[in-house]
Every structure is written in C-alpha cells, then in structure tokens.
Amino acid sequence: MRTFLLSLAILVSATAFAQVPSVIVENAKGEAVNTKTLLDEGTPMIVSFWSTTCKPCILELDAVYDALPDWKEEADFRVVAVATDDSRMLAKAKSFSEGRGWAEDFVLLFDKNKDFMRAMNVSVVPHVFVIDGKGKIVYSHTSYTPGSELELLEAIKKCSK
Amino acid sequence: MKKLIVLASLLVCGVTLSAQEKGYLTGSLESNDYSYVNDEKSGALAGDDRFGSNNYLKLDYYNGKFTAGMQIEGYLPGSVGYPSELTGINLSNIYATWMDEDFSVTAGTFYEQFGSGLLFRSWEERALGLNNAVTGARFTYNYRDVVAFKAMWGLPRFGMGVFTNNTSRPNTITNTETQVRGADLSFALSNLLNWDNTYLALEGSVLNRYEPISSDLIDEGGKPNSLGYSGRVNFESNGFFAKAEYVSAGKKYFQNPDMNAENWYLQKNGNAQLLEFGYNGRGLGLTVTGRRLEWMNSQIISGNVSTSNLMNYVPAMCTQYTYMLTTFHPYSPQTGLVQQNFINSGEMGGQIDAFYNFRRGTALGGKRGMRVHANFSTYYAIAKDGTFQAGNLLFRDFSFDIEKQWNKKFKTILLYSMQQYNDSYGASPEYMTQNIIVADMLYKWTSTFSTKLELQYLQTKQDKKDWMAALLEVNFAPHWSIFGSDMYNHGSTKVHYYNAGVSYNKSRTRVALGYGRYKQGFICSGGVCRTIPAYTGANLTITTSF
Structure with a gap:
C-alpha cells in the first residue's frame, strides 16, 4: 500500500491542471458531439451536470437561467447543461429543457451512459465546473443551495480578466 | 490483494514516467457508512454487523490521447439490502485507452451501450450496487460525422469483478464464465447528404452472448451461444423527432415449473419494440412513448436473482x-x-x-x-x-x-x-x-x-x-x-418514519450526516429499482473528487 501511495504522490506532483477530456455525447438533435469541440469558441463556460430527477440541479440551472441577462453584461461566457439521464429519460430531458426555456440560452448536451460524467469524476449531481477559454478547470462545486450560484459569476469574471 | 496493489502501483508508476509530457490525474472518492440499531416500531433489525460501509476510489490519468485508470471498491460489509455478492476490498476496474481523432482502442474495463440499451448496456449505479462493466477490449471508429462504429469483446462483471481471487473467498460468487461480443453501427444519412435542419440516422447492433449450459439443456436443443440484434431509426427535423427500435434479444432458457412436463426447460425468444416521437419547441416539450417487451430479461448468470445480474437496460x-x-x-x-x-x-x-x-x-x-x-x-x-x-x-x-x-x-x-x-x-x-x-x-x-x-x-x-x-x-x-x-x-x-440530517459542501467535497427510520421499500435510480428492508440508524456520506 505504501508503494502505491508513494507512486500516487509522485504522479500528482508531476501533473498539470485538469482539463476537459475528449468524450462523445449527444446534442439535442441526437448527433454525436465530441466534448473537446466545446473549446472551439475559446470563451469561458459554466458546465453543469444535472438530471431530471435531481431537484437541486434544476434549481441551480433555473437560478443561472434567471440571472443570465445580468451576468452576460459583466462577462462573455456560455452555459453548458449536461443531462446525465439515461435512455429512459433522454427524450424527457430534452422536452424538459425546452419546457423550462433553457434550450434558448444554454448549450444542451446529453450523456446517456454517463461517459462524460465519469471522465470528469463527477460522483453525484449537481456538480458544476467553470472552465476557462483554454479548457482549464478553474472552479468546481458539488451540491447546490440557493445563492451558491453567485460563486459561479465570480469564477467566470476571474477567467475573463 | 498485495498483487493488486503492486499492479495498481505499476500502473501509477508507468503513467508517472509519461507524466513528463504534462498529463493530469483526476479521481474521486465516495464512502457511504451506516450504523444500524434494532427498532421494534418498524421491525428493523440491526443485523450481526450493526454496520455497513460501501467505498469507491476511482483514479484516471490523462495525457494527450492516452488515458488510463482504475477503480477500487470496498464493502466492509455492504449496506443493508445491498447485493450479497459485493463483499471485501478489490480492484474492480483497470483500463488504458488511446483516443485518436477518428478511432479509439480500449484494453481493460469499460462501459458501453448499444442504442437505448435494450439489447446491451454496461453501466454503474452505485445506489443500487449495480456494476456490470465489461473487461476485455473495445475498438471505435468514426468517419466524419457520418459513420460511428463500435466493436467489443469481454467478460461482464458480476460480484466483485474479474480481478477477484476466487480461492480467498470460496463462498462468494465472484465472477462468471459469460462472455459477450458485439458491434454497433450508426449511419447518419442526413449528414452524408448535407441536409439542413434534418437529422436522419440508421443504426444497428449485434450481440453474441456465451455461457456454458447443462447437458440436459443441450439435449433439449439449447445452445451456449445466443445471438441478439437490434435495428433503429432516429429522426429529427425542426423540433419534431421520432425514434423507432426493434430488438431481438435471442434465445432465453427457463426451468420448466411443470414437473410433469416432458421438457425440463422452456425456450423463449426475447424481443422488444420501442417507438418514441414528439415535438420540442416554442416552450413546449411533448414526448409520446410506446413499448412492448417479451422475455427481455438478459442476465449475466442465467437464473441468478440478484438485481445486479443484468446485461441490458429495460x-x-x-x-x-x-x-x-x-x-x-x-x-x-x-x-x-x-x-x-x-x-x-x-x-x-x-x-x-x-x-x-x-x-x-x-x-x-x-x-x-x-x-x-x-x-x-x-x-x-x-x-x-x-x-x-x-x-x-x-x-x-x-x-x-x-x-x-x-x-x-x-x-x-x-x-x-x-x-x-x-x-x-x-x-x-x-x-x-x-x-x-x-x-x-x-x-x-x-x-x-x-x-x-x-x-x-x-x-x-x-x-x-x-x-x-x-x-x-x-x-x-x-x-x-x-x-x-x-x-x-x-x-x-401509526408509525412515524422520522429523519434528520446536516450536510456540508466545500468545493468538490460533500459530507452529510443523518439519522432516521426508513421503511421497507425500494431504492430506484435510472428506472431500475432494488428492494430494501426496513432499517433504523445513522448514515455518513463523504464524496470528493480532485
């Protein structure tokens, strides 16, 4: 066990910052999308992992959706909502996003076998990341309590500086 | 276990050498701990251990197109109602992947899904104690955004996984002889023809499952290999969508409950039809689903009744x-x-x-x-x-x-x-x-x-x-x-089922502590349910990632 922990410590000290991994997910049309293409625009983004059965996730994305017009005046960024619903709820997650108005303002991705979720080491939803224009993860948070979304804006503003 | 730690250390050392190229390591740790008490009111029993603890450590290393990782699980012992085949500490997943622009190769443990999962799905649902990851090899290939092809072979996991040393726990079902081989193809016709605003894809999968069978079943015409396939159509245009899937899940064998009958076994053909259509736009999200299932219970070990004994997603x-x-x-x-x-x-x-x-x-x-x-x-x-x-x-x-x-x-x-x-x-x-x-x-x-x-x-x-x-x-x-x-x-x-708790979150870490009386019922996640007995006690959950 000591050998393992030592190797792990050496590895951690020799590595760079975590970035967005390359994983195939679906867009709203059902087309395959590589998550690396999210970096093409070069602007910071909020990436939020959610599901239709997770109430705090929905509260958080609603709070971001409501605040978006004001936040956009302060920084240039995108919101990527990654639904982790499996194929049972996939169609529902798409209809749900439309029924909440998110489809207009968010980039919607659907991770039906949780490949992206696993690659980002998300154990439970909600889990949100702020990623800068170069793909580096600069902030992340698990769970949501009303008001926590203000930390996202602060992180986004730091990226834009 | 020592061998596993050496193996894991070798993996970490190996990726450390290549870490000079500035790769990065990420991981997560989850621990769910329970302490049980006897409760006359609800009939809950604390059991002999009075304690349950489910733990998961996952590590992934990324360096350019190369990824490697592993997962270690520990059930010390597993929580109340958890599948009994999950016991002890073990390396459950280990893998290495090379992901290039248009192809990828994986050796080791992986998760996969064909279409909606009716024919085949391997996934992890920790709330249910379900993990049927496949250990073997997988190849994927994409031609532009028109063709996506996947092929795989491997051993689906049941119990503590394929890296289990059977001799150390002779009374535990730790692995199976079941093998799966399969391929999946998606052909996006609309992308080939450059259609605007319309997406049309034709898809299909084939799956071969092998499990040794008894000589009685062979005598009655049973075969160790069963062949399943599925055909799918996906369509979307200006918010209107439609999805159709037909699945033939191959032959299924059941012990004949009629002891006087001539045949010892009943032979059935698994099949399913799924149709989904609707419209998303202008603030309206509408979905209509129709589905018919027949003998669609595809198991890793035939006849085993554990909720984690699944090879498809229904x-x-x-x-x-x-x-x-x-x-x-x-x-x-x-x-x-x-x-x-x-x-x-x-x-x-x-x-x-x-x-x-x-x-x-x-x-x-x-x-x-x-x-x-x-x-x-x-x-x-x-x-x-x-x-x-x-x-x-x-x-x-x-x-x-x-x-x-x-x-x-x-x-x-x-x-x-x-x-x-x-x-x-x-x-x-x-x-x-x-x-x-x-x-x-x-x-x-x-x-x-x-x-x-x-x-x-x-x-x-x-x-x-x-x-x-x-x-x-x-x-x-x-x-x-x-x-x-x-x-x-x-x-x-006239029984109260009370529950109280507190949680603390900071960055990627969450700690939650609770105490309560839980009724007998179900835990459901992703449309799959597991029954749980009544229990009363405290629970501590810690999740973190890095």
Missing part, C-alpha cells in the same frame, strides 16, 4: 418521483416471469409527457413565467405469448405539476399524482389506487439563506391506508444545509 418508462410519499410503489417493468401457476411473457404500454413554459409577460405566465407538466403512463401484461393482446393492468399513473415563481423570494410547486399498481405482476386483475398531493415551497430570506417546506398527503383505501409527510430544509449557502422530515402512517400502523 427501465420503467414513466415518471420517476422523488417526493417521499410518491415513491411507495415505483413501477418495475415486467420482462418475463415463470412461476408455478403463472407465466407472463412481458408487458406493453406507453406514456405521454408534456412540459410547457408560460413565458414571462403572458396572461398565465405573469411577471416571472409559469411551468406546467403532465404525464400519463399505462402498462399491461401481455395476454398471450407473441401477440399484442393486452392482459391485466400492471401500472397506471396520471400526474400534473405546476411551478410558479411568485416574486424574487417565493417559489411553489404543486403536484398531484394518481397511481394504480398491481402487485401480482398481472396474475390477478386487482390493483390498488392511491392519490397523492404535494406542496413544495421555497422561500429565499436573503441571497444566501433559504428555507424549503414540503407538505405531502397520500390517500388510499387499500394497503396501509392514509399517510402524511412533511419536510423542512434550512440552507445557508454555499456550505451548510440542515433538514428534518417525518412520514406518518395515520391510516393504519
């Missing part, structure tokens, strides 16, 4: 509720049942789901908009093998909910659900009916302090009669949350 296509009183009788789809006096080949039914957003500034939307949702789901047993003839009602649910943000501070959700549930799996025409109402109110006192109150009522003339429940949650953003809840069966048993 979820309940209806609303999955989260409010306490709405989850008493979640629907589990019928995928074929062979009993002494009752044989049922499966189910057929469907659902309609509608979401609508009344925009801000409209008469009903008011200043802040209003969201409504309705669902109707109904499922029947199949009256006769191989037909579309509906038998007895299995499950029906009608629900609607209205969500309204009244002002900056106050938000309400009102939910009504009428659920009808047949607990004889369709053998008898009788079912129970329950009506449930929920009021969910969130009030934001300041920008970081809020409270949430849920009031719930369940009315029924059957089972344990009426229930009521309340939950109060106090949130201090961004770190603290405290809650207390109680479910009370005032219709019959």
Whole structure:
C-alpha cells in the first residue's frame, strides 16, 4: 500500500491542471458531439451536470437561467447543461429543457451512459465546473443551495480578466 | 490483494514516467457508512454487523490521447439490502485507452451501450450496487460525422469483478464464465447528404452472448451461444423527432415449473419494440412513448436473482418521483416471469409527457413565467405469448405539476399524482389506487439563506391506508444545509418514519450526516429499482473528487 501511495504522490506532483477530456455525447438533435469541440469558441463556460430527477440541479440551472441577462453584461461566457439521464429519460430531458426555456440560452448536451460524467469524476449531481477559454478547470462545486450560484459569476469574471 | 496493489502501483508508476509530457490525474472518492440499531416500531433489525460501509476510489490519468485508470471498491460489509455478492476490498476496474481523432482502442474495463440499451448496456449505479462493466477490449471508429462504429469483446462483471481471487473467498460468487461480443453501427444519412435542419440516422447492433449450459439443456436443443440484434431509426427535423427500435434479444432458457412436463426447460425468444416521437419547441416539450417487451430479461448468470445480474437496460418508462410519499410503489417493468401457476411473457404500454413554459409577460405566465407538466403512463401484461393482446393492468399513473415563481423570494410547486399498481405482476386483475398531493415551497430570506417546506398527503383505501409527510430544509449557502422530515402512517400502523440530517459542501467535497427510520421499500435510480428492508440508524456520506 505504501508503494502505491508513494507512486500516487509522485504522479500528482508531476501533473498539470485538469482539463476537459475528449468524450462523445449527444446534442439535442441526437448527433454525436465530441466534448473537446466545446473549446472551439475559446470563451469561458459554466458546465453543469444535472438530471431530471435531481431537484437541486434544476434549481441551480433555473437560478443561472434567471440571472443570465445580468451576468452576460459583466462577462462573455456560455452555459453548458449536461443531462446525465439515461435512455429512459433522454427524450424527457430534452422536452424538459425546452419546457423550462433553457434550450434558448444554454448549450444542451446529453450523456446517456454517463461517459462524460465519469471522465470528469463527477460522483453525484449537481456538480458544476467553470472552465476557462483554454479548457482549464478553474472552479468546481458539488451540491447546490440557493445563492451558491453567485460563486459561479465570480469564477467566470476571474477567467475573463 | 498485495498483487493488486503492486499492479495498481505499476500502473501509477508507468503513467508517472509519461507524466513528463504534462498529463493530469483526476479521481474521486465516495464512502457511504451506516450504523444500524434494532427498532421494534418498524421491525428493523440491526443485523450481526450493526454496520455497513460501501467505498469507491476511482483514479484516471490523462495525457494527450492516452488515458488510463482504475477503480477500487470496498464493502466492509455492504449496506443493508445491498447485493450479497459485493463483499471485501478489490480492484474492480483497470483500463488504458488511446483516443485518436477518428478511432479509439480500449484494453481493460469499460462501459458501453448499444442504442437505448435494450439489447446491451454496461453501466454503474452505485445506489443500487449495480456494476456490470465489461473487461476485455473495445475498438471505435468514426468517419466524419457520418459513420460511428463500435466493436467489443469481454467478460461482464458480476460480484466483485474479474480481478477477484476466487480461492480467498470460496463462498462468494465472484465472477462468471459469460462472455459477450458485439458491434454497433450508426449511419447518419442526413449528414452524408448535407441536409439542413434534418437529422436522419440508421443504426444497428449485434450481440453474441456465451455461457456454458447443462447437458440436459443441450439435449433439449439449447445452445451456449445466443445471438441478439437490434435495428433503429432516429429522426429529427425542426423540433419534431421520432425514434423507432426493434430488438431481438435471442434465445432465453427457463426451468420448466411443470414437473410433469416432458421438457425440463422452456425456450423463449426475447424481443422488444420501442417507438418514441414528439415535438420540442416554442416552450413546449411533448414526448409520446410506446413499448412492448417479451422475455427481455438478459442476465449475466442465467437464473441468478440478484438485481445486479443484468446485461441490458429495460427501465420503467414513466415518471420517476422523488417526493417521499410518491415513491411507495415505483413501477418495475415486467420482462418475463415463470412461476408455478403463472407465466407472463412481458408487458406493453406507453406514456405521454408534456412540459410547457408560460413565458414571462403572458396572461398565465405573469411577471416571472409559469411551468406546467403532465404525464400519463399505462402498462399491461401481455395476454398471450407473441401477440399484442393486452392482459391485466400492471401500472397506471396520471400526474400534473405546476411551478410558479411568485416574486424574487417565493417559489411553489404543486403536484398531484394518481397511481394504480398491481402487485401480482398481472396474475390477478386487482390493483390498488392511491392519490397523492404535494406542496413544495421555497422561500429565499436573503441571497444566501433559504428555507424549503414540503407538505405531502397520500390517500388510499387499500394497503396501509392514509399517510402524511412533511419536510423542512434550512440552507445557508454555499456550505451548510440542515433538514428534518417525518412520514406518518395515520391510516393504519401509526408509525412515524422520522429523519434528520446536516450536510456540508466545500468545493468538490460533500459530507452529510443523518439519522432516521426508513421503511421497507425500494431504492430506484435510472428506472431500475432494488428492494430494501426496513432499517433504523445513522448514515455518513463523504464524496470528493480532485
């Protein structure tokens, strides 16, 4: 066990910052999308992992959706909502996003076998990341309590500086 | 175990050498710990161990196109109701992947899904103790955005995984001899022809499953290899979508419950039909689903009844509720049942789901908009093998909910659900009916302090009669949350099912501590349910990632 922990410590000290991994997910049309293409625009983004059965996730994305017009005046960024619903709820997650108005303002991705979720080491939803224009993860948070979304804006503003 | 640690160390050392190229390591740790007490009121027993602990450590290393990782699991012992084959500490996953622009190769443990998963799905659902990851090899290839091809071979996991040393735990089922080989192809015709605003893809999969069978079954014509396939069409245009899937899941063998019959085994053909269509646009989200299943229970080990003994994904296509009183009788789809006096080949039914957003500034939307949702789901047993003839009602649910943000501070959700549930799996025409109402109110006192109150009522003339429940949650953003809840069966048993807890979050770490009395029931996740016995006690959950 000591050998393992030592190797792990050496590895951690020799590595760079975590970035967005390359994983195939679906867009709203059902087309395959590589998550690396999210970096093409070069602007910071909020990436939020959610599901239709997770109430705090929905509260958080609603709070971001409501605040978006004001936040956009302060920084240039995108919101990527990654639904982790499996194929049972996939169609529902798409209809749900439309029924909440998110489809207009968010980039919607659907991770039906949780490949992206696993690659980002998300154990439970909600889990949100702020990623800068170069793909580096600069902030992340698990769970949501009303008001926590203000930390996202602060992180986004730091990226834009 | 020593060998595994050396193996894991070699992997870490190996990637350390290549870390000079500036790769990065990420990982996560999850620990769910329980302490149980005896409880006369609910009939809960603490068991011999009085303790349960489920733990997961996952590590992934990324360097350019190369990825490697592993997962170690520890059940010390597993929590109450968890599959009994999960025991001890073991390396469960280890893999290395090379992902290039248009192809990828994986050696080791991987998760995969063909289409909707009806034919094949390997995935992890920790809440259920389910992990049927495949250990073997996988190859994927993409040609532009037109063709996506996958091929795989491997051993699906049952119990503690393929890296288990069987001799150290002779009484545990640790692995199987079952193998799967399969391929999946998706061809996006619309992308080839450069159609604007329309997506049309033709897809198909094939799966071969091998499991040694008894000589009796061979004598009756059974084969160790079974071949399944699926064909799918995906269409989307200007918000309209349609999806159709046909699955032939191959031969299934069951022990004949009729001891006087000539054959020892019944041979059945698994098949499923799925149709989904609807429209998403202008604030409206509408989905209609129809599905018929027959003998669709694809197992890793034939005949084993563990809930983690699954090789495909056949979820309940209806609303999955989260409010306490709405989850008493979640629907589990019928995928074929062979009993002494009752044989049922499966189910057929469907659902309609509608979401609508009344925009801000409209008469009903008011200043802040209003969201409504309705669902109707109904499922029947199949009256006769191989037909579309509906038998007895299995499950029906009608629900609607209205969500309204009244002002900056106050938000309400009102939910009504009428659920009808047949607990004889369709053998008898009788079912129970329950009506449930929920009021969910969130009030934001300041920008970081809020409270949430849920009031719930369940009315029924059957089972344990009426229930009521309340939950109060106090949130201090961004770190603290405290809650207390109680479910009370005032219709019959007069037992309170109380629960209280506190959670703390900071960055990627969450720690939650709770104490409560839990009733016998179901844990559901992603449309799959596991029964759990009643238990009373404390639980501590720690999740973190890095």
